[in-house]
Amino acid sequence: MGLLAGYASSLYYAANAFLPDYLAARGRPDLLNASLSALNWVQLLASFLMIAFGERLTMRRWPFFALGVLSLVALWGLVATNGAWLVAWSGVVGFCNAFLLILALALPPLLARPDDVHRLSAAMFLVGYLCAFAIPIAGGFAWDATASPRAAFAPLAVFGVVSLLVAARVDFKRRARVR
Numbered sequence: 478m479g480l481l482a483g484y485a486s487s488l489y490y491a492a493n494a495f496l497p498d499y500l501a502a503r504g505r506p507d508l509l510n511a512s513l514s515a516l517n518w519v520q521l522l523a524s525f526l527m528i529a530f531g532e533r534l535t536m537r538r539w540p541f542f543a544l545g546v547l548s549l550v551a552l553w554g555l556v557a558t559n560g561a562w563l564v565a566w567s568g569v570v571g572f573c574n575a576f577l578l579i580l581a582l583a584l585p586p587l588l589a590r591p592d593d594v595h596r597l598s599a600a601m602f603l604v605g606y607l608c609a610f611a612i613p614i615a616g617g618f619a620w621d622a623t624a625s626p627r628a629a630f631a632p633l634a635v636f637g638v639v640s641l642l643v644a645a646r647v648d649f650k651r652r653a654r655v656r
Contacts (some may be wrong), residue, residue, distance in 0.1 A: 478588075478647065479604025481541065482581035484640035486609035487633055488548060488574035490570045492585050494613050495620075495629045496567065499555075502626040515568030519574035527579045540576070541597070541644035548573035549637045557626040581605075584647075610634050637642055 493516065500509050527534065534540045551573060554566035589597040613648070615632035624630070 478581060480585050480608065480643045481584075481606035481640055482542040482578060482601055483552055483612070484545070484548075484636055485574050485577035486605055487612035487636055488570055488577070490609050491613040491616050491630070491633050492567065492570050492574070495616060495626075499626045500563065503559065503563075505559065508560075511564045512567040514569040515564050519568040519571040523572050523579065527529025527576065531583070536587055536649045538647070538649055540580055541647075542641060544573045544577050545637055545641045546579075546642065548577070549634060551635065552616050552634050556630055557580035568594065572586055575589070581633060588648075595654060608636070 496512050496516065497506075497509055500506055500512060503633070548570060551566045552571035555563060557571070558566065583596040585601060586594045612632050614630040619628040619631050621627060
């Protein structure tokens with residue numbers, strides 16, 4: 478669960494960290510405000526959708542897969558397109574990161590016994606924020622090592638694939654038993 482939350486947080490922090498320099502390197506600094514606005518404002522849509530459909534989406538594997546795949550497509554879109562598409566893909570990244578984070582944060586009270594929720598949550602936050610710290614740093618190393626701005630998103634994409642594999646292993650059917 479920490480890796481799932483870590484991927485969602487890594488999406489957010491890496492995108493916010495790299496978009497300004499990435500857009501400048503691509504010769505599109507004019508898209509910075511629109512891209513960062515899309516990245517951050519579209520997150521509200523994910524929150525509203527979770528309010529409306531939360532019971533149907535939590536404790537299911539398919540939302541993690543669908544959003545994981547969509548986020549990978551959006552990362553590809555960031556590195557493969559230009560112009561207004563960069564803004565649109567930034568919004569999709571923001572949508573996916575918010576939705577995935579909300580889904581991941583809902584898991585501890587649903588999977589753990591009531592007296593263990595705080596321990597599971599603490600472990601999840603520890604792993605999640607370690608990932609959110611390490612993945613953007615790895616992206617910076619990749620950019621520096623290759624001199625390619627697109628390489629900054631490669632560690633994030635690899636971690637996205639890892640998060641899909643992790644989601645396949647979480648036992649969403651198991652419900653906590655109250656003592």
